[in-house]
Amino acid sequence: MAKDFRKEVEALRPYLVRYASIQLRGTDAVEDAVQETLLAALAAEATFAGRSNLRTWITGILKHKIIDVIRQSSRHRALDAVDGEESAEDFDALFDESGHWRDPPHAWPHPEDALQEKQFVAALEKCLAALPARTSQVFLMREHLGSETAEICKELGITSTHCWVLLYRARMALRACLEKGWLRK
Amino acid sequence: MILRMGKISCKEASRLISQAMDERLSFGQRVKLRLHLVLCDACRNFSGNLLLVRRAVARLFEK
Numbered sequence: 613m614a615k616d617f618r619k620e621v622e623a624l625r626p627y628l629v630r631y632a633s634i635q636l637r638g639t640d641a642v643e644d645a646v647q648e649t650l651l652a653a654l655a656a657e658a659t660f661a662g663r664s665n666l667r668t669w670i671t672g673i674l675k676h677k678i679i680d681v682i683r684q685s686s687r688h689r690a691l692d693a694v695d696g697e698e699s700a701e702d703f704d705a706l707f708d709e710s711g712h713w714r715d716p717p718h719a720w721p722h723p724e725d726a727l728q729e730k731q732f733v734a735a736l737e738k739c740l741a742a743l744p745a746r747t748s749q750v751f752l753m754r755e756h757l758g759s760e761t762a763e764i765c766k767e768l769g770i771t772s773t774h775c776w777v778l779l780y781r782a783r784m785a786l787r788a789c790l791e792k793g794w795l796r797k
Numbered sequence: 798m799i800l801r802m803g804k805i806s807c808k809e810a811s812r813l814i815s816q817a818m819d820e821r822l823s824f825g826q827r828v829k830l831r832l833h834l835v836l837c838d839a840c841r842n843f844s845g846n847l848l849l850v851r852r853a854v855a856r857l858f859e860k
Contacts, residue, residue, distance in 0.1 A: 631858050671858070704808075711806020716839030720846050736853055754819065755854040761819045780815040787846050 620666055621653050627667065628674055634737060635678050635752045637745045641685070645677040652677075675757055682749055683767050703784050717787070720795060732794055739789035743782055750775060751782035805829045810840045814847065 628649060632642040653660070653670050660669055708714055723729040740748055750768065753759045759767075765775040805813070810833045813826055822830065834841055 627858075634857070703811075707806070707808040711808035713807050713839045713843075717843040717846055719842045720849055722849065732853060733857065736850070736857070740854075752854070755851055756857060758855075776816060776819060779819055780812060783815050783818075783847050783850065784811070786850055787843070790846075790850065 617657050617660075618654060621650060621670065624667060624670055625650065628670065631671065631674060632678060634740055635749070635756070636681055641681050645674065645681050649674040649677050679753070679757065679759075679767065682753070703781070706784070706788075717791075720790075732790075735790055735794035736786070738793060739786050742789060743785055747778050747782045747785070750778040751786075754779060805833050807833075807837060807840055810834070810837065811843055814840065814844045818847065818851065 625646065628646045629642060632645045636642050636645060649670060652673050656673075660666070706714060723732040740752070743751065746768075750764055753764045753767070754761065761772065761775055761779070765772050768775075770778075810830060813822060813830045816822060816826075817830065834844070
């Protein structure tokens, strides 16, 4: 029984690495988070006791480890003016002088079948990877890990305005990237 | 006159649409945004695009 559990947990490693890679930049950080998650999972076998889906349970552990890593790394980093990520002005070019869209957004078709959905997700992962590090971190903490904005600002030691600008940037960039990479393919 | 004062551009609307996904807007902001969205297809589409991205990101890795 214990042996099977260990095997099942180990088998999830590639999935965990992929999961962490989208949210953390740098192989060391990913490897550390995954390793700690596997160890924590093995140590907590009794807690798990088949009460939920194993992958869901381990993903929950990994989410906490990822937040820990982000919290630690932001303590060691100079926080202002990272890659000029604090400005929303870069998107001014998308609008004309009176503030109208130069290229008005269209309604997107909902990905209907499994193949379309798969293509959409693949494009999304690519677009996420292309975001500047801090922008993508804030965005994924908010949208994937489901943190409140106030909590994210506190964790990363940034102002709420900065936080909000990063989220706006992430959404603008992802939308544009998806329109190019997914819709117009 | 009041409506005129309340008018916002697509650029401002796009920022409010994003902000509304993270926190409750002030009453004034909500009114301005709603008035804008009634009249503006492009910003309604923009908002729909962002919601699709939100749903997809939340579900990332689920399968």
